[in-house]
């Protein structure tokens with residue numbers, strides 16, 4: 142009989158595995174998650190439509206507060222539009238370089254904390270799906286003072302807000318190179334984790 146307090150004993154999960162049993166092992170999924178990084182160096186090569194559709198379908202399945210799904214995804218590939226967007230929005234030159242930028246327009250619903258949380262989950266899932274397809278991706282946030290101008294450029298209704306964009310595309314050789322030596326880009330787990338209480 143298993144002893145519930147024996148942490149070395151394997152406990153059967155009451156839930157089915159997240160990945161289909163015929164699909165990738167958990168390690169394959171966590172590998173993709175750990176490889177999902179901000180990569181800003183893109184080739185101009187077009188992203189195949191089937192891959193883009195799969196990424197957007199992953200985005201569609203993102204959970205949102207109250208299941209509101211308050212978003213519309215605007216796919217921008219036109220170089221002149223991306224160049225103008227990169228002129229307006231500061232700190233996001235990658236949107237002028239990547240062949241595809243997924244812009245997220247959302248309907249504000251009076252809970253800015255949840256709105257940002259939703260957009261964070263959505264952006265991250267887009268990046269993870271892109272990474273799984275061998276693409277690079279990069280977040281671009283539109284600062285408040287530039288949101289109306291970018292929104293107007295893309296015809297976003299005035300009662301909606303455009304503050305998150307995700308650039309995707311195939312990485313250049315520089316973009317494919319490891320960004321920093323493994324283990325140095327993030328704090329070690331022992332600095333981040335507490336058991337039961339903070340201190």
Ligand SMILES: Cc1cc2nc3c(=O)[nH]c(=O)nc-3n(C[C@H](O)[C@H](O)[C@H](O)COP(=O)(O)O)c2cc1C
Pocket residue numbers: 177178179180181231232233235279280281282283320326
């Ligand atoms: C809320 C948020 C806003 C960000 N805004 C930008 C941005 O405007 N431009 C940009 O190039 N990167 C932006 N980033 C990307 C971060 O710089 C990146 O996640 C961080 O440096 C870690 O990168 P790494 O995963 O490649 O190590 C943003 C990330 C987050 C989570």
